[in-house]
Amino acid sequence: MRAKIYVVxxxxxLDPQGKTIHQAVQTLGYRGIEDIRQGKYFEIALSDSLxxxxxxxxxxxxxxxxxxxxxxxxxxxxxxxxx
Amino acid sequence: MKFGVVVFPGSxxxxxxxxxxxxxxxxxVDFIWHQATSLEGYDAVILPGGFSYGDYLRAGxxxxxxxxxxxxxxxxxxxxxxxxxxxGFQILCESGLLPGALLPNRTMKFVxxxxxxxxxxxxTPFTHLxxxxxxxxxxxxxxxxxxxCDPETLNRLRRENRILLRYCDERGRVTDRANPNGSLDNxxxxxxxxxxxxxxxxxxxxxxxxxxxxxDGRVLFHSMAMALAELAQD
Numbered sequence: 482m483r484a485k486i487y488v489v490x491x492x493x494x495l496d497p498q499g500k501t502i503h504q505a506v507q508t509l510g511y512r513g514i515e516d517i518r519q520g521k522y523f524e525i526a527l528s529d530s531l532x533x534x535x536x537x538x539x540x541x542x543x544x545x546x547x548x549x550x551x552x553x554x555x556x557x558x559x560x561x562x563x564x
Numbered sequence: 565m566k567f568g569v570v571v572f573p574g575s576x577x578x579x580x581x582x583x584x585x586x587x588x589x590x591x592x593v594d595f596i597w598h599q600a601t602s603l604e605g606y607d608a609v610i611l612p613g614g615f616s617y618g619d620y621l622r623a624g625x626x627x628x629x630x631x632x633x634x635x636x637x638x639x640x641x642x643x644x645x646x647x648x649x650x651x652g653f654q655i656l657c658e659s660g661l662l663p664g665a666l667l668p669n670r671t672m673k674f675v676x677x678x679x680x681x682x683x684x685x686x687x688t689p690f691t692h693l694x695x696x697x698x699x700x701x702x703x704x705x706x707x708x709x710x711x712x713c714d715p716e717t718l719n720r721l722r723r724e725n726r727i728l729l730r731y732c733d734e735r736g737r738v739t740d741r742a743n744p745n746g747s748l749d750n751x752x753x754x755x756x757x758x759x760x761x762x763x764x765x766x767x768x769x770x771x772x773x774x775x776x777x778x779x780d781g782r783v784l785f786h787s788m789a790m791a792l793a794e795l796a797q798d
Contacts, residue, residue: 494712495746497672547629550622550658552665553712 482527484540485559488549489520523548536560565792567593568606570636570652572627577613577649580769585610588772589785598630607792608645609636611652613705613767623666623708624654633659645689645788646761650706653753653763662756662763663721664713666706670746674707678777679744681752681766682732685725688755689791690762693783699736700729700780702766704744709765711747711754721754729753729764 490496496518503517527536537560544556567585571578578595585593596603598616603609617626627633633655640646640661648656656662669675678701683694694700713721721727729752733742738750745765753764768781 493714494667495670497668497670497746501672547625548621550625550665552657552663552714553667 482529482531482533482536483561483563484525484527484536485561486523486525486540486544486548487520487557487559488523488544488554489518489556490553491555494553521548533560565591565607565789565796566605567591567608567610567788568596568603569593569610569612570596570598570632571612572598572614572616572630572655574616574618575612575614575651577651577767577769580767581610581612581649584769584772584782584785588782589789591789596632598627598632601631601635603632603635603639603644606639606644607795608647608788609639611636611646611648611655612769613650613652616651616655619651619708622658624651624656624658627651627655628659637661640756640761643758643760645792647690647784647788648761648763649767649769650704650709650765653765654708656761656763661761662754663717664711664754666708666765667710667712667746668708669706669710669744674705675709675744676703676705677744678703679752679766680732680734680736680742681729682736682738683728684730685728687725688728688759688762690755690784690787691728692791693787697736699732699734700766700771701778702768702771702781703778704766706745706765709745709747711745711749711751711765713748718748721751722749724757726755726757726759727751727753728755728762729766
């Protein structure tokens with residue numbers, strides 16, 4: 482199994498990097514882009530010995546306790562089977 | 565009375581803090597490696613500035629899991645004095661010893677300059693030798709010093725008088741212009757509810773001798789030493 486974890490700043494937190502990128506993108510002439518928020522992305526390789534439920538529980542804990550700071554960020558975990 | 569300065573991989577103000585405690589205010593002090601698990605025998609602990617673990621993930625995010633941080637938590641809970649300077653402040657927030665978080669500066673630039681801060685509260689072991697409203701000249705040097713917390717936390721910090729330092733101009737006016745990094749409410753330093761844990765972005769250890777352009781930071785270390793001496797007498 483593999484997992485992807487996305488960490489982004491909460492909507493209530495100002496994201497100066499995303500704002501700067503958005504401004505540059507507008508200067509370049511891209512039209513119709515309302516907003517850009519920058520975040521972090523983690524690719525995680527998991528041992529085959531884990532069940533899907535175990536992996537989900539562990540990854541939630543990992544994302545909450547280590548990969549994100551709940552004061553300013555939120556996360557999303559995606560689990561995928563490797564074929 | 566004994567001070568300890570914690571050394572994380574990537575700390576770079578540890579020697580400055582050690583120097584000020586030992587040579588400027590003349591108190592016993594040790595370096596404490598981050599793998600240590602006990603703070604037995606210490607009365608005050610300093611988490612120095614720097615770039616612990618290269619600021620990977622988030623500033624202070626990895627240092628928070630160092631073995632010493634469990635000891636720092638118990639030490640703080642038992643009433644020991646904990647001072648977090650710059651990266652040390654970031655580590656205190658990441659570890660939950662202080663509320664809120666330090667975001668990248670709103671300009672996205674690393675800011676390295678002298679700033680003015682106003683002393684907002686003096687009823688702490690760290691600030692009791694300052695005057696309330698006193699304007700200090702202290703240097704800052706950080707890329708992530710933009711203090712953030714939710715509105716409820718901010719209200720609590722204000723109500724409990726836990727904002728100890730705020731960025732201001734040379735006349736003490738707390739304005740947006742005088743805010744070097746976008747910090748909420750111009751916050752430069754806060755303490756915990758018990759007032760024995762203090763985190764600040766400015767570097768008092770870099771402003772403790774005439775030759776460095778300001779001695780305003782020295783008072784902070786004197787305050788700590790005096791508070792500990794008074795405790796020892798009781």
